[in-house]
Amino acid sequence: MATFRVRVIAALSLPPALVATGCTGGGTDSGTSLPEGRQVLTQASAAMRPVKSLGFTLDTEGDPPVAVKRGDIKLLKSGDAQGTLQITQGGQPIEISFVLVGQTVHYKGVTGGYQRLPRAMVAQLYDPSALLDPERGVARLLTAATGPKTEAREKVDGKDAYRVRATLPKDVAATLVPGVTADLPGQVWVAAADHRPVKLRMEMAGTGGAGKSHVTVSLNEFDANYKITPPK
Template sequence: MFRIRAATLPTMLAGLAMLAGLAACTDDKPAADQPAANLPAGDALLKESAAAMREIKTTKFLITADGAIAGLSLRRAEGVLTKEGSAEGTAQVEQAGQNVELTFVIVGDKIYLKGATGGYQELPLALAASVYDPSAILDPDRGIAQVLNTAVGARTEAAESVEGTDTYRVAATAAGADLKTIIPGVTGDVPGKLWIGSTDKRLHKAAFTLPAAGGATGTVTVTFTEFDAPATISAP
């Protein structure tokens, strides 16, 4: 039976910290040859997107991490998230050089974790609070909306399509103090690309560049889909 030792739990929870969360399934192709002069201002798009994301109640997400990013053990996570902080899905976490597959459910003040074998283990949400607060992802004051609201240096680069949705690609720098709520371990401001819907103004994709091993860089990509689709998450 799969068991989680107290000493290794924080590492696994660090992976779950990325459930927020979100891009291997995106398709970035130019939607139109639109002159830069006709693109909307980047800072205005970020403000509009922050307002739109504050209203989101549920979303599906996919997160992928490419590169040995410092302090991040997550390789991949996907699932469903609600504004109240409930979530369910799967995560792949690197632990002691091995990839560990986990299924997770978060409801209320409990986290339920299951490995490749055995059943779920129930743990208090407070145990993970110091590593990651899952309710923050769609929290209108602390989550992705806040990341959009405080990002600086926004510049609209192009009109592109993400999974069939017309978007504007905006380059901006996210404040580390806010982004760490979404990506644990972030210690400074982080450059990124943000794909904002041209009509709905929702954030459909984000890619952030972070330090990796050997002085290189890695990328954490977050994709949101199926906004506000019915979602019922209950304890296993």
């Protein structure tokens, strides 16, 4: 049980800001009419700052050195959150359901009901509210990115979006992805209509330095009226 609790803490420590694919489909426009990359990211950062809640999905490609391989989460700006995470234990995938409310994390593994952990134990590794914090989260990451270049205009989940390649600095990325020790090349997709970021993709070396891996985060349901309450 102690080992499992450690795994849970490690799993919850991965920032929401990481992982999950939003389907990209439709045509691609890489013509000269594309807006400048810095402008796109600056608008996206401004659009993120007032957001009060959002949903995000998480996925990984390859074998990145992260605790969570998949996830589906709803988040409030207060830091309260609920969803499911998939971690690997003993080489096997394990799904965890969790509800984070106030100072308590309620979690449920493969068997049994919900158990509880103090929020402080999770916050030592990751503060979930960082994702929507204008000074630490996605909004900050977008303005801190260097060398942004708009590559194309394409569809993401049916929405027209600009794809911007940039380098994500380690000091900001580490707030969202614990364990980041180097600047990361990545891509950001920003909706053309409302300037909100809809997907982020980070590139990193696989576990043990082998091969290339990716962590992708897809953002959705901006300002949804989520009601997150402790499980009964």
